[in-house]
Amino acid sequence: MDLTPPPFSRFNHDGLEIAFFDEGDPSGAPIVLIHGFASSANVNWVFPGWLKTLGDAGYRVIALDNRGHGKSSKPYDPELYRPQQMAGDAAALLGHLGIAEAHVIGYSMGARISAFLALAHPDRVRSLVFGGLGIGMVSGVGDWDPIADALVAPSLDDVTHARGRMFRAFADQTKSDRQALAACISTSRDLLTAQDMARIEQPTLIGVGTTDDIAGSAEELAALMPHARALDIPGRDHMLAVGDRVFKKGVLEFLTEIDRI
16 A cells, blocks of 8 residues: 655645645545644545545545644644634635535544534535544543643653643654644634534534544534434544544445435
């Protein structure tokens, strides 16, 4: 399997440079992939095989590096990381590429951004996949202040908080700008209300690992939405669910069903 990172392009939006790739069949149905916190388009979508899986299925596969991540601009102002603004980057990318409507797949923070995108630009979103985030999108995902502290600590050895250590190690592994990530984590977790979720009418698949202690229940979130269903990803935690075969198979079946409509 070829998991080589594709070439990236860049465009400017909101005073920032946003990096993205546009691969697969140019005549295929477009899919926009939005990665999670401390990750990147390559880490979430190329290395776990999503680009190959979706490309082989005939889709046009587009993924951006969220602001503060990957090859995109990395401002240190926390107010630039509200999910509405990051959703605006994704909408601007669709406009930049001349795409009227796309399927949208988001993982973890990317799922939250995808929900804000669907609310702000419902005509641009054909369907949604939320990965790694269930009812936590509404009820919250716990206290993440220790993660910001962990990201700016002098070294991993100085971090004792378990979740903080996990994300600090991940940020070190991906050679991320930890100050930008600390700014991002402080403001990117704006919650949606149950009423917000009820307004998202696109067909939605919500995939969460059965051992994920961050996401919250996929079933509870699906129950708030008019056209959503949950997918259990067996035996996978928050970090491992993204590349799971059950998740990929479920997404492909869901997309095939949508594209028949």
